[in-house]
Structures are given as structure tokens and as C-alpha cells.
Amino acid sequence: MNTNEKMEDAVCLRAENISKIYPGTVALDNVSFEVKTGRVNVLIGENGAGKSTLMKIIAGIEQPSSGKLFMGDQEVSFHDTTEARSHGIGIIHQELSLFPNLNVYQNIFMAREKTKGHFQLNNKQHAELTERILAKLEHPIPPETLVGNLRVGQQQMIEIARNLIQDDLKILIMDEPTSSLSAQEVDVLFKLMRELTEEGISIVYISHRLEEIMRIGDHVTILRDGKYVVDEEVSKIDVPWIVQHMVGTDKTYHKRERSIDWSKAETILEVKNLTLPKSGGGYLVNHVSFEVKKGEILGIYGLLGAGRTEIFECIMGLHPEHEGEIFLNGEPISVKSISEQIDRGFALVPEDRQREGLVQTLDIGKNISLSSLKNYVKGPFLDKQQENAHIDEVIKDIHIKVSDKKLPILSLSGGNQQKVVIGKGILTQPKILLLDEPSRGIDIGAKTEVFDIINQYASRGLSIVVISSELKEIIAIADRVIVLSNGKKTAELTGDDIKEDSLVLASYQGHHGH
Amino acid sequence: MKNSKTNHSIAMTVLKGRTFIVLVVLLIFFSFAAPNFLSENTFMLIAKHVALYGILAIGMTYVIITGGIDLSVGAVVGFTGMIAGGLIQEGLTLQIFGVTLYFSVPWIVLIVIVCGALIGWLNGIIITRFNVAPFIATLGMMYVARGFAMLRSNGATYSDITGKPALGNTGFDFFGSSIFGKIPVGVIILVVIALITAAILKETPFGWHVLSIGGNERAAKLSGVKVNRVKIIVYILSGVCAAIVGIITTSQLVAAHPATGESWEMNAIAAAVLGGTSMAGGVGTIGGTIVGAFVIGVINDGMVMCGVSEFWQMVIKGLVIVLAVIIDQFQRNLQAKIALQARNENK
Numbered sequence A: 001m002n003t004n005e006k007m008e009d010a011v012c013l014r015a016e017n018i019s020k021i022y023p024g025t026v027a028l029d030n031v032s033f034e035v036k037t038g039r040v041n042v043l044i045g046e047n048g049a050g051k052s053t054l055m056k057i058i059a060g061i062e063q064p065s066s067g068k069l070f071m072g073d074q075e076v077s078f079h080d081t082t083e084a085r086s087h088g089i090g091i092i093h094q095e096l097s098l099f100p101n102l103n104v105y106q107n108i109f110m111a112r113e114k115t116k117g118h119f120q121l122n123n124k125q126h127a128e129l130t131e132r133i134l135a136k137l138e139h140p141i142p143p144e145t146l147v148g149n150l151r152v153g154q155q156q157m158i159e160i161a162r163n164l165i166q167d168d169l170k171i172l173i174m175d176e177p178t179s180s181l182s183a184q185e186v187d188v189l190f191k192l193m194r195e196l197t198e199e200g201i202s203i204v205y206i207s208h209r210l211e212e213i214m215r216i217g218d219h220v221t222i223l224r225d226g227k228y229v230v231d232e233e234v235s236k237i238d239v240p241w242i243v244q245h246m247v248g249t250d251k252t253y254h255k256r257e258r259s260i261d262w263s264k265a266e267t268i269l270e271v272k273n274l275t276l277p278k279s280g281g282g283y284l285v286n287h288v289s290f291e292v293k294k295g296e297i298l299g300i301y302g303l304l305g306a307g308r309t310e311i312f313e314c315i316m317g318l319h320p321e322h323e324g325e326i327f328l329n330g331e332p333i334s335v336k337s338i339s340e341q342i343d344r345g346f347a348l349v350p351e352d353r354q355r356e357g358l359v360q361t362l363d364i365g366k367n368i369s370l371s372s373l374k375n376y377v378k379g380p381f382l383d384k385q386q387e388n389a390h391i392d393e394v395i396k397d398i399h400i401k402v403s404d405k406k407l408p409i410l411s412l413s414g415g416n417q418q419k420v421v422i423g424k425g426i427l428t429q430p431k432i433l434l435l436d437e438p439s440r441g442i443d444i445g446a447k448t449e450v451f452d453i454i455n456q457y458a459s460r461g462l463s464i465v466v467i468s469s470e471l472k473e474i475i476a477i478a479d480r481v482i483v484l485s486n487g488k489k490t491a492e493l494t495g496d497d498i499k500e501d502s503l504v505l506a507s508y509q510g511h512h513g514h
Numbered sequence B: 001m002k003n004s005k006t007n008h009s010i011a012m013t014v015l016k017g018r019t020f021i022v023l024v025v026l027l028i029f030f031s032f033a034a035p036n037f038l039s040e041n042t043f044m045l046i047a048k049h050v051a052l053y054g055i056l057a058i059g060m061t062y063v064i065i066t067g068g069i070d071l072s073v074g075a076v077v078g079f080t081g082m083i084a085g086g087l088i089q090e091g092l093t094l095q096i097f098g099v100t101l102y103f104s105v106p107w108i109v110l111i112v113i114v115c116g117a118l119i120g121w122l123n124g125i126i127i128t129r130f131n132v133a134p135f136i137a138t139l140g141m142m143y144v145a146r147g148f149a150m151l152r153s154n155g156a157t158y159s160d161i162t163g164k165p166a167l168g169n170t171g172f173d174f175f176g177s178s179i180f181g182k183i184p185v186g187v188i189i190l191v192v193i194a195l196i197t198a199a200i201l202k203e204t205p206f207g208w209h210v211l212s213i214g215g216n217e218r219a220a221k222l223s224g225v226k227v228n229r230v231k232i233i234v235y236i237l238s239g240v241c242a243a244i245v246g247i248i249t250t251s252q253l254v255a256a257h258p259a260t261g262e263s264w265e266m267n268a269i270a271a272a273v274l275g276g277t278s279m280a281g282g283v284g285t286i287g288g289t290i291v292g293a294f295v296i297g298v299i300n301d302g303m304v305m306c307g308v309s310e311f312w313q314m315v316i317k318g319l320v321i322v323l324a325v326i327i328d329q330f331q332r333n334l335q336a337k338i339a340l341q342a343r344n345e346n347k
């Protein structure tokens, strides 16, 4: 205990009275924050609480409007990431910031290249070090692979890897590093984090997955609306305590109680023997059949790579080479292109919001209304009034925290961006809404709100299919859950049968210990 | 399944070498269509022209890879050519001292290159510091440079710029001549520049930085790449390339005309795009650009030799460029498809 107390005293970086004012928003209001040496310092708060902003200031990406940073007794200020890095501060960004046109080792060593002599790149060394670091992350990817061709989870691993190559790393900031990782990958990451803290490296960790925080965190600081709320040792707290301080009140998801006799409800979508072959033999999606009733919420659970996203891609017409039959309202349809599917009333909210969900150059309002513009056409013109009314309605409905809908989309916090993507899907007034990890990066409060909205639309007769990797979430929201493992459907559960253990069990079927 | 994969990779090889294939097809076509095409003289002529487009296109490739564009290069060719011509013909008159200075050729080359670099630097500053879109900034610079080229001589041509032994400024025509009687000096300069710039792009951190900016500028900034500095250097490179072309072309013509280089920026862009440079940035190679420059050169001169009218030449060139981009897009889609397959296999 004594050593522990001594550790608590050692502070590696101190942020004092930091404020950050954006036009229209006070992102941080007089916040003080300490990074304790060799520990996992957790930062929690709802979407838009200012977590990322505080980290950006520490990492030199943004400059505070007022306030000071200290390392040891010395005041420091960083004008860019290079300066922060020279003080041993590395950051894993919330939004992937990689180069899709370059390969893995180029991404990892960008701006910290190893050279032979002064000018010539030493790509052999790059490749070797990359292999070593990825092996440490238990995620071997050939170093020459183009990053644009990797899955989101793999890209997140690259983002993590590029911070680990720094020699004199003192503080590692991790802004939601696990948002697209599977449970297994999270375990590897946590093991690595423990190794780092043992070496004396301090970690700042941001996540909305509270169970994770209880597992890995040492010390928790909570922010709300840009203000410091409280900080405490993780050993002394529990999840309800966190939630209470985060949102001010106690919020958990409650199980959907709907007593509808689904056997009487009409079937909207029926998928029979959907199969997507891998080119090298085997299947990505292996003879999967399911149906969705009118107004039903169907959950799809499974580990990363189980074939969940591929099912959505097949239904949306991204894989015209798929086999099997798809029926819409009892009639067989041949799925060939996305626009055809959108016309038929399908809408997809994709997993990777930065790449597939948002148009970064447009403002918030336009992003919301973009895919439903044709609903507001009056003759050759847009009916601005109607468009704006709808946008406002969605912003209110989904509680997007925004001071002005004319602001650029990137000024929203990560979670609020995700809400925009969901709002966009709903505005198209689809018949079938496909949601791929809709709660990625959203805080608990916002999740409940998003789920309320999903429920609300379901009870109005919208059929919804949701992919989620979070057990509690899928249990809370789905009327029926199918579980995938290695492309095969391994279970279909309804009502009270939807339980954590049965879901997990089914998701591991066909996997033999790793 | 296997079958479709090998089909893909065959298609891929064909697509990747498409510009080269087009070049070979063009050569075969013109050797039938134009009787004198397969001769040493023709190739010398084409090589001289390709040297010009090629050097311009190298600078342009760098600029386009960062996600920018440089429309001013053609005008810079004219402007720097006029400076060279003027310095030889009239020297530099310093009115306060009442003297006229004549420089030797190496000095003139240096001055001209510095002028090109300065213009490129200005482009870079306007684009990075004042946040002007590259298209607009360099469009403005195009008019300004062309205007100054005209102002230098009031629109007149400096002809016969061989210099005078008495003034010690002879020898400027060297850059337009051939050595060993066969190889144009311009081509040698092209080869040297191509080798150096290709090595820089592939083998140095600077090359990575150029590619990174085109791939994801925000990420580049966050990684610590000095984005503004890299961009400015890239525009300077483009300006220097244009100045070198200005020297070579005035030397080839032994005359400096203020309208020289009009619309050459389009040839440079076309060569880069034909060579696989993506207008969206982040993708491109010097080797590809050189092949692209050859295609442009062969089309231009081949059509002249076939007696195709100037107007039809334009139409055909335009079609070739658009077709090239369509094929490029096709290749990208195929590449993405193959990658997706590979990714799925890895799982």
C-alpha cells in the first residue's frame, strides 16, 4: 500500500485551469487534470464533454484559450505534435488518421523515418520493426499491405502501433482505441498497456465501454459539459457510480418489453441461404437464412470477422456475386446495386463513419439531409424550409449537441458525428434500416437516446437490423438475435432466451482456442 | 474462383502497363500511317519535344501528388525564356550607374532557375499561408507571368540569341543542340532530372511526406509532417522545372518569344495523368509520367507528320486523355476488388 501511495504522488504531467473556447462552444471550462506516472489514467464523460479536446491540447494539436501545462516543475507549451512528441507524448487519435494510399510501414514511420546516411530511407528496417511491433500486438499484417485495404479494426491496430515505436515515450494518450476492436484484440491491448505502465509509461485512456475501464483503469477523472466533475481511484468505485457522475442521474438500459405475437406479423424481408464465397475457397457468409418482420428489431451478434458486415453488404448490393435468395414483401428480388436497394427502401448506417458515413466538407445540416434531398424538391428547387424543419426535428430527436447546424461536421465530437450518421439514415424514411455498430463511440446517455429513437421508429413499423458487438446493448434492444460464427448462423434466440452466456457461447462455435 | 483470380491478375498487368502498350501501339500505327515516321530525324524531333513536356510533367507530378495543381508552368516557360533571351541580347542595364552588364551563360542559367524557383515559392506561399486554392493561385500566376513575359519586350521576339564573343556570352544554344551528334542535350537533362526526382520520391523521407499530404493532409499534419514547407518546396520544384524548360526551348529555337509555352501546362498535366498520377493526390510515379510524356509527344508529332489538321489534333488528344482516365478508374476498381478478395482470404 505504501508504494502505491507513493506512486499516486508522482505526477508526470499537470494541466492547470485549461479552458478552450470554440466559436459558439465552450469545450473546456477551467479544467485541471493530472497524469499520474506509470498508471492508467482514465478520462470519462458523455459525448461532447471535452475529453478529446483536453487530449488534443496535451498532445499539441490544439492550443488552450487559457491555462497552463506543467511537466515536473517546468511549464511547457506545445505548438504542434512534433513538440509534444519531443517531450515523450504520443497520441492515438479518436478518428483514424492514417494514409490509405500508403503501406503499413509507411504509415507507422511517417515523419519518424529511419534512414541510411542522411537521406535514404531504410525500408528493410522499417519492415522489420513493423513486423516486430505488430507481432507484439498479436496482429501480424504484411508490412507492405496498403492501409486503405485493411479493415477498420486492423487500421486501429496500425494507429496504436505507430505510437509504440517511439523510444522515449513518457505519456501515451489513447482516445477510444478499442471502439472497433473485438474482445480478443482488447485483451491483447490491455496486456500491452500493463507492460507499458510497468516500464513507467503513463497512459491516458478514454473509452465509453465502462466495463473496460473497471478492468484496466487505475484512476478515473470525469468531465461533464466541459467541466471537471470528480476524480477517484478505480478500486474505490463501480459502474453505477461512474454513470451517476457522468450523466448526473442513474441511467441504464432497460430491456424492451414488447408483447407482440411476431408469428402474426407480416414478413418484410426474408433471406434464404445467403452465401458469399471467399475467393480462396471457404465462405465469408455461409448459407445464412433469416427473416425480419414488420416493426421488428433483429440483432446480429458475432465476433469481428464473423461475416456480419458482409451480410449487410450483400443486402445493400455491394456484392452482386453473392448467392442465395432475398425476398422483399414475399417477392424475390435480385440485388445488384446500391441505388436500386435504396429505391426499394433499404438504408444502411455504416460502421466507419469517417470514410463512409459523412461528407466532411459539408455542414452538419446538409450531412443530415443529404441522402433524402429528393424529398424536399419543389420543381427544380430545394424546399429549404421543409428541409430545415426536418433537420431541426432530427437534431432534436436524436439530441445532437450542436449550437448551429451550419457548423462544419468535423466540429462535432465523435459521438455526435455518429448521431448525425444515424439521423441521416432515418431521414430517408426507409422500410428497412440496417445499422452497423450504431453505438460505436457513443456515451451511455446518448446510447439510451439512440435506442429510444430506434424503438420509436420500430413501433411505427420500420424494420431494423442491428449489428452490435456489445452484449448488453443487443440484449436490451433486439426482439430477436441471430448469432454468427465464421460466416455460419449458429443460433437464433428470442425473448427471454437472449442471454449473455448463450450469445457468447454461440459466437464461439466453430472457433477452436487461439 | 481460381480462374477469375488469374483473369484478374492478367487484366491487372495489362492495365498497369497500359500507357506503355498505348505507346507501342501508337508507334506501330504511325509507322504505317506516316511514311517518314520511322527515321532518325523523327525520333530526334520527338525526343526534343518529349524532353520539354517530360520535365514540366515531373514538377507537375509532384504537385498533383500533394493534391494540388500548377497551371502557371507554361507561362513560366515563356517568362523565363524571355529573361534568358533578354539577358543575352540586351544585358542588364543599371540606369543609376549607367552601365549594362552582360553575364556569361552559366550565370544566365542560374539567374533563370532562381527566377523559376521564386515564382514557385510565391505560388507555394499564396497557397499555404493565404489558403488560396492551388487552381486559383496558379491561374493568377499564369496571367501575371505571361503578362511580364510580354512586358519584357513589349511582345517582340528576341531572335538569334547566340551571344557575342566580345561580350563573353556565347554558347547558349548548347542546350538545344545534340551531343555525340545524336542525343539532344534536353533529353539528357530530362533523364538526369527524372532519375533524381524518382529517387527522391521513392527513397527519401521527403518523398513519403509528399505522398502523405495527398493521402490525408490532416493526418500528415498530426503525424508531424511539415505540410506547408513540403508544399512550398513542391511548387518551387515545379517552378524550377518550368525554368529549365524555358532555357531548353529558347535554346532549341535560338529565339525567345513571349508566347512560348502557351497551354503547355495542359500537356504536362496530361502526361502526368496518362502516367497514372491521380488528380485526387497521393498516387503517382515519375516513371509513369515519363511514359505519359512520350505518349503525348508521339501523338503530337505523329499527327503532324500524318498531316492531321491542327483542329483534329486537339480533338484526338482530348479523347486520349479522357480515355486514359477512364481506364485508370477501371484499374482502381479492379485493384480494390482484388484487395478485398485478398483481405477476405487472410481472415
Ligand SMILES: Nc1ncnc2c1ncn2[C@@H]1O[C@H](COP(=O)(O)OP(=O)(O)OP(=O)(O)O)[C@@H](O)[C@H]1O
Residues within 6 Å of the ligand: A022, A023, A025, A026, A027, A045, A046, A047, A048, A049, A050, A051, A052, A053, A054, A094, A401, A410, A411, A412, A413, A414, A415, A416, A441, A443
Ligand atoms: N473545431 C471545433 N469547432 C467548434 N466546436 C468544436 C470543435 N471541436 C470540438 N468542438 C466542440 O467541443 C465540445 C467537446 O468536444 P470533444 O471532441 O472534446 O468531446 P468528447 O468528450 O471527446 O466527446 P466524444 O465522446 O463524443 O468523443 C463539443 O461540443 C464539440 O462540438
Ligand SMILES: [Mg+2]
Residues within 6 Å of the ligand: A051, A052, A053, A094, A175, A413, A414, A415
Ligand atoms: Mg472524443
